Amino acid sequence: MANLGIGIIGAGNISTSYLRLAPLFKGLEVRAVADLNMEAATARAAEFNVKAQSVDDLLANKDVDVVINLTIPDAHYAVTKRILEAGKHAYSEKPLVLTLDEGKTLRDLAASKGLAVGCAPDTFLGGAHQQARAILDEGRIGTITSAVACVQNHGPEGWHPSPEFFFLPGAGPMLDLGPYYVANLINFLGPVRRVGAITSSQTPTRTIGSGARAGQEIPVKTPTNIHALLEFHSGAVVNLTTSWDVWHHKRNHFEFYGTEGTMYMPDPNFFGGTVEVADKAGTLTTVEPWDHPFGVINQHHNGRDLANYRTAGLADMVAALQGGRDARCSLERTLHGVDVMTACLTSGETGGFVTLTTTCTRPAALSPDEARALLR
Numbered sequence: 001m002a003n004l005g006i007g008i009i010g011a012g013n014i015s016t017s018y019l020r021l022a023p024l025f026k027g028l029e030v031r032a033v034a035d036l037n038m039e040a041a042t043a044r045a046a047e048f049n050v051k052a053q054s055v056d057d058l059l060a061n062k063d064v065d066v067v068i069n070l071t072i073p074d075a076h077y078a079v080t081k082r083i084l085e086a087g088k089h090a091y092s093e094k095p096l097v098l099t100l101d102e103g104k105t106l107r108d109l110a111a112s113k114g115l116a117v118g119c120a121p122d123t124f125l126g127g128a129h130q131q132a133r134a135i136l137d138e139g140r141i142g143t144i145t146s147a148v149a150c151v152q153n154h155g156p157e158g159w160h161p162s163p164e165f166f167f168l169p170g171a172g173p174m175l176d177l178g179p180y181y182v183a184n185l186i187n188f189l190g191p192v193r194r195v196g197a198i199t200s201s202q203t204p205t206r207t208i209g210s211g212a213r214a215g216q217e218i219p220v221k222t223p224t225n226i227h228a229l230l231e232f233h234s235g236a237v238v239n240l241t242t243s244w245d246v247w248h249h250k251r252n253h254f255e256f257y258g259t260e261g262t263m264y265m266p267d268p269n270f271f272g273g274t275v276e277v278a279d280k281a282g283t284l285t286t287v288e289p290w291d292h293p294f295g296v297i298n299q300h301h302n303g304r305d306l307a308n309y310r311t312a313g314l315a316d317m318v319a320a321l322q323g324g325r326d327a328r329c330s331l332e333r334t335l336h337g338v339d340v341m342t343a344c345l346t347s348g349e350t351g352g353f354v355t356l357t358t359t360c361t362r363p364a365a366l367s368p369d370e371a372r373a374l375l376r
Contacts, residue, residue: 003029004318005063007088009055009079010070011035011044014093017310018068019048025315026376027322034058059086066091066318073170077102080117084109089321091118091314094179096334098170100342100358103335110331116320118327119334121180122313124187125366126271127295131287132263133365136188141277142260147238149185150251151177151269155224155244161211164218172222173242174341177269181240181253182337183329184268188256189232191359192340199223199348202245228344233359240344271295272307292368293375315374316366328363336360 006028008015015033022028032051035041045052058064059082067083069076069092077097083090084106096119097103110117123129136144151173157163165171186192201224205217225245230238241251254265261280266273272295275287289295299308313329320327336358343354 002322003027004065004321005029005031005061006314007032007034007053007058007061007064007067008070009034009058009067009083010093011037011040012070015044015070016047017308018070018314019044019050021309021311022314024309024376025311025374027318028311028315031063032058032061059083059088064088066314068314069093072165073098073175074165074168077106080106081109084113084115084117087113087115089116089317091317091329092120094120095170095175095338095341096331097338098175100335100339103331103338107331107335116317116327117331117334118313118317118329119331120310120313120329121183121268122310122316122329123180123268123271124184124363125294125312125316125328125371126273126307126309127289127292127368127371128266128271128273128275129184129187129268130292130294130366130371131290132265132275133187134290135263135275135277135287136256137365140261141256141258141263144189144234144236144256144258146236147185147189147254147256148241148251149181149238149254150241150243150249151181151253152241152243152246152249152251154247155206157206157218158209161208161213163206163208167206167218167220167222167224169222172224172226173244174223174226174344178240178242178341179337180268181242182340183333184254185230185232185238185240186333186337186360187363189234189236189238190362191233191336192356193231193233194353194355195228195230195340195343195347196353197226197228197344197347199227199345200225200245223345223348226344226348228347230340270306271309272297290368293371294366312371312374319374326364328366330360330363333360333363
């Protein structure tokens with residue numbers, strides 16, 4: 001597999017993950033980093049021995065074939081549009097866009113130019129989630145009738161020194177953390193038919209809890225407590241909760257209820273974790289992890305052992321481009337995910353169910369051997 005030249009726009013914290021992990025994968029060679037703040041681009045480029053460029057120069061760089069968009073969410077649409085207009089493939093951090101119309105514009109532009117657009121999250125390609133997918137596909141717990149998926153905590157204002165953007169339209173727990181859950185639900189169950197939701201916010205302001213601005217009040221301008229029902233085309237009904245109004249809870253991230261049993265799955269924000277299955281008698285079994293390379297611990301963070309393979313989705317997109325197949329983190333699925341999340345927010349505003357206007361296919365499963373084929 002020939003290497004494609006990779007450029008990165010956005011030299012913030014997340015760029016270190018891509019720069020550190022990209023060398024694990026075939027077909028990727030990061031060649032330049034750009035940022036509106038040239039000092040930030042220069043520092044990040046020096047750290048990883050790549051070229052620092054302005055955004056304009058990176059987009060004109062003939063050695064760059066694919067550009068990763070790591071800007072703030074509010075800039076994702078405009079920057080990805082510029083990447084496509086420059087004739088380069090694009091891969092964006094989540095969320096791809098903040099509205100469905102923006103996503104459709106990118107889809108049409110990419111199609112007109114014969115370019116690919118991919119988008120994180122790619123954590124559903126992790127070893128634990130793919131093992132859970134295999135268990136579902138083999139029918140071990142029967143037909144899925146319902147499920148619960150939940151992300152609940154008290155938000156980022158306690159630890160982030162400048163958390164304003166988390167509480168503005170286009171963010172909140174649904175668009176900030178919801179992409180991990182929705183992408184994984186699509187991986188397990190396929191497309192959603194309609195959604196209904198109730199949304200609220202606990203308080204009109206939040207207090208910054210760390211850094212130089214600790215104690216400062218910031219406004220809350222997007223729902224921070226979303227309780228949604230998702231009806232899938234498969235017939236499954238999922239209760240999806242995304243809330244930053246919870247101090248403590250004991251709910252699992254994912255519970256799938258089938259005609260033959262129940263499966264408990266780990267946090268979709270990470271690649272690894274524990275999968276458990278209960279049979280009809282209620283006997284609970286911890287599934288022995290299989291030999292999947294994206295479940296192997298490779299990072300220690302805040303006292304936790306983690307499997308972190310961010311960039312897997314980009315590597316799969318590059319392999320798909322070169323092999324003429326569908327990418328797992330495709331624009332089609334990302335656009336459907338945006339439709340799901342924004343429909344939940346719309347339902348919360350209107351009080352009615354919203355039927356989705358997009359659909360997608362389930363991504364192909366990623367077996368251990370297929371994952372190994374993406375690695376150097």
